[in-house]
Amino acid sequence: AVDVGCGAGATVLALARAVGPGGGVLGLDVSERLVARARERIAEAGLDATARVELADAALRPFAAEADLLFSRFGVMF
Numbered sequence: 001a002v003d004v005g006c007g008a009g010a011t012v013l014a015l016a017r018a019v020g021p022g023g024g025v026l027g028l029d030v031s032e033r034l035v036a037r038a039r040e041r042i043a044e045a046g047l048d049a050t051a052r053v054e055l056a057d058a059a060l061r062p063f064a065a066e067a068d069l070l071f072s073r074f075g076v077m078f
Contacts, residue, residue, distance in 0.1 A: 003027040004058040004072040009038030009051075011073050016042070016051035027053035028061060 001015045006027030015025045029035050038053040054061070 001025045001069040001071055002058075002067040004070065005029055005074050006038055006053055007031070007034045007074065009034075009041040009053060011071065012038055012051050012053060013041060013045055013047065015071060016045075016047045019050065021050060023050065025051040026067070027051065028056045028058045029053065030055070030057050
């Protein structure tokens, strides 16, 4: 799953729990501060093996091959 505009990671965490250990979640956001916080939250939740985040603009980063699900709570409004 790819979370576009993942912010501080709330939906990345929810998606990681939903896909379980057999899946994976990639969060993308353009805010360095929010990506840093999302990484902290992923580590605190012990979901490092399932979830990761990148500082990236989803409009510019190719990810189609690694995604079965594209999710965005707020990111698509931009």
